[in-house]
Amino acid sequence: MARFRIPLIIAIVLFISGLALTAALKDRHYMLLSLVLLLAALLPVFIRLERRPLESRELVLLAVLSAIAAVSRIPFAALPSVKPVSAIVILSAYVFGAEAGFIIGAVAALVSNIYFGQGPWTPWQMFAWGMVGLSAGWLRNAWWMKKRSGMLIFGFVWGFLFGWIMNIWYIISLPDASSWGLVAAAYASSFYFDLAHALSNVFFLAILAGGWTKVLERFRKKYGLLQE
Template sequence: MVRFRFPLLIVLGLFVAGLALTSALKDRHYMLLSLVLLAVALLPLFIRLERRPLESRELVLLAVLSAVAAVSRIPFAALPSVKPVSAIVILSAYVFGAEAGFIIGAVAALVSNIYFGQGPWTPWQMFAWGMVGLTAGWLRNTWWMKKKGGMLAFGFVWGFLFGWIMNIWYLISLPDAFSWGLVAAAYASSFYLDLAHALSNVFFLAVLAGGWTKVLKRFRKKYGLLQE
C-alpha cells in the first residue's frame, strides 16, 4: 500500500508548494502555474510506466472521465456551487483508485475553466478536486465507503472541505491585512454556498452511484483497466 501511496504523497507535496507560490504570484502567471500543476498531477502515470506499460485505452478512459466531469459543470452554470463534478470524481476514484481520482479532479478543473474562465483560483480548484479524488480512492476499500450512506456522507463533508480550501485562496487574494475576524467572516459568508455544494454532492451521488459504478466496474474488469 505504501508503494502505491508514496508517488501520490510526492504529488500532493508539490501541489501544496505550487499553491504556496500563489501568495507571491497573485494574478500573474497563474495559467503557467496551472499547466505546471497539471504536469505534476500526471506524475503518477509516469511512475506507473515504470511498474508496467500504460495502455492507450487507459489514457483514453482518464481523458473521457475528465471531460465528462468538466462538461458536467456547464448545464449548472446558473446554480452556484451546484455541480456534479465532485460526485463524478468520487465515483471514478471509488472504482479506479486514488491515482485516477486525483488526475480526473485536477484535469476537470483546468478544462472546465476554459468555459468558466481561468484565473488565480484555477490551481486551487485543481488541488481541491484532486484531493476529492485522492481521498475517495484511498478510502474506497473502507466499510463506510462501500455503503451508500457512507459515500453520501463523504460527499457531503467534501462539499464543505472544498469550499474551505477555496476560502484560503480568497483570503490570500485580499489586499487587507490578515485578521482572524476576516477569516471568520470569509468562512461564514461561504456557508450557504458550501452547503449547496454538499447537498448537491449527496443528490448526484444518490442518483449516479448505482448505475455509474456498475458501468465503470464492468469496464475495469472486462478490459483490465488501471489495475494496481
C-alpha cells in the same frame, strides 16, 4: 501498497508548493502555474509507466472521465456551487483508485475553466478536486464507504472541505489577510455556497452511485483497466 502512494504524495507536495507560490505571486502567472500543476497531477501516471506500460485505452478512459466531469459543470452554470463534478470524481476514484481520482479531479478543473474562465483560482480548484478524488480512492475499501449512506456522507463533507480550501485562495488575495475578522467573515459568507455544494454532492451521488459505479466496474474488470 506504500509504493503506490509515494507518487501521489510527491504530487500532493508539489501541488501544495505550487499553491504556496500563488500566495507570493498573487494574480500573476496563474496559467503557467496551472500547467505546471497539471504535470504534477500526471506524475503518478509517469511513474506508473516504469512499473508497467499504460495501455492506450487506459489513457483514453482517464481523458474521457476528466472530460465528462468538466463538461458536467456547464448545464449547472447558473446555479452557484451546484455541480456534479465532485460526485463524478468520487465515483471514478471509488472504482479506479486514488491515482485516477486525483488526476481526473485536477484535469477536470483545468479543462472546465476553459469555459468558465481561467484565473488564480484555477490551481486551487485543481488541488481541491484532486484531493476529492485522492481521498475517495484511498478510502474506497473502508467498510462505511462501501455503504450508500457512507458515500453520501463522504460527499456531503467534501462539499464543505472544497469550499474551505477555496476560501484560503480568497483570503490570501485580500489586502489584510492576517485579520481574523476577515477570515471569519469569509468562511461565514461561504457557508450557504458550501452547503449547496454538499447537498448537490449528496443528490448526484444518490442518482449516479448505482448505475454509474456498475458500468465503470464492468469496464475495469472486463478490460483490466488501471489495475494495481
